[in-house]
Amino acid sequence: MQDQVSVDLYIDGRWMPAEAGETVKMIDPATEEQVGSFAQAQSKDVLKAIEAAERAFATWSKVPAWERSNLLRKAASLLAERSEQVARRITLECGKPFAQAKGEVQASVECIDWFADEARRIYGQILPGRTANSRFTATYEPVGVVAAFTAWNFPVVLQARKIAPALAAGCTIVSRPAEEGSGAVALLIKCFIDAGVPAGVVNLLTGTPQVISETVMDSDIVRKVTFTGSIPVGQHLMRRAADTVKRMSMELGGHSPVIVHEDVDPAKAAMIAAQGKFRNNGQVCVSPTRFYVHEKHKDAFTENFLAAAKAMKMGNGFEDGVEIGPLINRRRLEFIEQMVEDTKKDGGTLVMGGKRPADMNRGYFFEPTVFTDVPDDARIMNDEPFGPIAPLSTFSAFDEVIERANALPYGLAAYVFTDSLKLAQQTSQALKVGIVAVNNTAAATAEMPFGGVKHSGFGRENGSQGLLDYLDVKFTNFSF
Structure with missing residues (x-):
């Protein structure tokens, strides 16, 4: 061949x-x-x-x-x-x-x-x-x-x-x-x-x-x-x-937090975040993996995030328009299946995906998966999923979300969505990570340093x- x-x-x-x-x-x-x-x-x-x-x-x-x-x-x-x-x-x-x-x-x-x-x-x-x-x-x-x-x-x-x-x-x-x-x-x-x-x-x-x-x-x-x-x-x-x-x-x-502040357009933030989350089927070390959405935007962000994820075509990477391919191997597929089950047991609400596609009998495919109301003590909020699972939670105050975002021993990347330059600067400075992207999910370029802390x-x-x-x-x- x-x-x-x-x-x-x-x-x-x-x-x-x-x-x-x-x-x-x-x-x-x-x-x-x-x-x-x-x-x-x-x-x-x-x-x-x-x-x-x-x-x-x-x-x-x-x-x-x-x-x-x-x-x-x-x-x-x-x-x-x-x-x-x-x-x-x-x-x-x-x-x-x-x-x-x-x-x-x-x-x-x-x-x-x-x-x-x-x-x-x-x-x-x-x-x-x-x-x-x-x-x-x-x-x-x-x-x-x-x-x-x-x-x-x-x-x-x-x-x-x-x-x-x-x-x-x-x-x-x-x-x-x-x-x-x-x-x-x-x-x-x-x-x-x-x-x-x-x-x-x-x-x-x-x-x-x-x-x-x-x-x-x-x-x-x-x-x-x-x-x-x-x-x-x-x-x-x-x-x-x-x-x-x-x-x-x-x-x-890492286990990258995503902070969606109150002043941002939730529809725009959701579209950008979803594209970043499901790139390479979530198998990215800087993938957005813990979503903290201001409580004011919970419904709007979730609705638009789901719409963006559902619009992504899954299939063989050589097919036209495919944005989501398979997981790398059977071990990773089984890991993601177990992570989904653990998230259900930990109190998360499954609102999308959570299983292998019914029409794909070969390949290590897994549907883009979204949970809402995921508690901070859930396994998925503490162990890097490295796959197509997005756990969404909410916050109400700046100090609260910073404490939660910095609570883990990881410190590679973080993502911030805000229309305020002051708030962007305050959030970036407060996050204990090596990379911060504001209003985008581009965490690596040839000309800028890439790496983490902790x-x-x-x-x-x-x-x-x-x-x-x-x-x-x-x-x-x-x-x-």
Whole structure:
């Protein structure tokens, strides 16, 4: 079949099967059919990749910034040229609607292009010394070999956010994407290869995570780990990093509050919020997930939110007009089914969805689901749903809603709807999160920092700040 692909490992400038010869099937979540396979890396494969990255670092770290910039720019251009092909793999492997998949590829192009510029803007400092014949300098140097672990919900852009700044800084990288989306990431890697990135600078490992991650964490060669995924896995990696004192960047998801203030148009807010909530079927780390609507707007917001959700077409991502695809796999489908049942038991009122579509016998589809009157102690208000469930509740006062929004240990993103610039500023300042969007649900751009606080992690991706986690600072005291 044309859509069948076999993804090998990419180590030291060569595509190769895993040494043990094992592979894992890729499944299309919309059809439950196999659309390819990927190599199952074992410890020996991981060590090969780490050693290749170490050898390459000796020369890549000395490549002039303008040359690194040119290579990144070319990789971005190649990815743009191949966007349809890459987006198709995203839809096949992850179920994302094709239009959204193309948007992910475009965001990846912008990210790589951004860091092509940032490669030339690694600024240091020069200060007067303590004596007339001395100078102090602070300079930045690449941290070394980097390992990148990413999730399946945005397979290409999550890897682009890590590969691009690593290469811009002069680091080399060993990348391990999630099982779902490996084929799309292999196409991303090929753009860097075809752009002329030297052997060993970028390496791709595929397969189930435990063997790969444990070998990486044991290695003293790997000096930094950047991770996007769940809080429990991130916590485990942080504990393991202590043994070799690795640098860490953690993007660990969240449970994003949405605050709809009294002064806003509830119909407009509901439409924007619904589009943000059900993008990628709610499988987004910054997805709006806890809705606090001013009590004055409860009925109007709910009515318009339901109307917007019902208007969204569900189906295979390649069908025209589809806005909601399947969940990623059967485990996620069963998780969402259980979350719905728990929300009913916890006192929420089901007003829409709550089940698999009756007319879809194949694929991991689940209807957009809305609950009202959800109490704060409900499981769904405390555990990230990561799916197409929207729990709605109300509030009456500013201090009350801020306290409720900040009550959880998560702190990635939050959304605010208000027509008052003063109220927008007050709410943004009061929210304990890394990202706030006001009157929109756009939480990530190439030019601005992305990341969270509290249990949602630390470090930043994108923006000028995104380069800093790949650099060490060196102070030199000159006397002459």
